[in-house]
Amino acid sequence: MNTASDSLKSVSYGKMSPPPGEAVVMSPVGFDATLLRLKQAFERQDLWVIHEIDPQMLLARGGHSIGKARQVLFFHPRYAARLLEANPAALIEIPLKVAVLELPDGSVMVRHVDVASQFERHPRMKALASELADVMHGVMAHLMAAAS
Numbered sequence: 001m002n003t004a005s006d007s008l009k010s011v012s013y014g015k016m017s018p019p020p021g022e023a024v025v026m027s028p029v030g031f032d033a034t035l036l037r038l039k040q041a042f043e044r045q046d047l048w049v050i051h052e053i054d055p056q057m058l059l060a061r062g063g064h065s066i067g068k069a070r071q072v073l074f075f076h077p078r079y080a081a082r083l084l085e086a087n088p089a090a091l092i093e094i095p096l097k098v099a100v101l102e103l104p105d106g107s108v109m110v111r112h113v114d115v116a117s118q119f120e121r122h123p124r125m126k127a128l129a130s131e132l133a134d135v136m137h138g139v140m141a142h143l144m145a146a147a148s
Helices: 031-044 055-061 077-086 088-093 115-119 126-147
Strands: 022-026 048-053 069-075 096-102 108-113
Touching: 022 126, 031 048, 031 069, 031 096, 031 108, 031 126, 055 069, 069 077, 077 088, 077 126, 088 115, 096 126, 108 115, 108 126, 115 126
Parallel strands: none
Antiparallel strands: 022 108, 048 069, 069 096, 096 108
């Protein structure tokens, strides 16, 4: 019996080569646990999950099959207000985002833009960028402590 998933074309993953200004962390736990730990870390940092994108589902709708993948967009209005006061042109940089990808070998990679690098092209953003970089560091530290 053929199912819809039988007709999907499997995507072969290319070699990973993150660009400068991007951080990559290999999660110590599986995909679902990684998502849970990230969401817990956002909550601990008083951040709001704005949206969760499911690339696996989107690609399946387009006829392709990939492993588990999510993009999680997050932020908080208190940072948005400060950003707008400092430099409204930087609005394009928010919300922040992490990408979680289960690799073919079952390992889980978490990628995010280095916040300080992301905001450095915008004048008057240094203090907020530094603070958000510390927040992101706390999120990743929570994730990495998951196996402890």
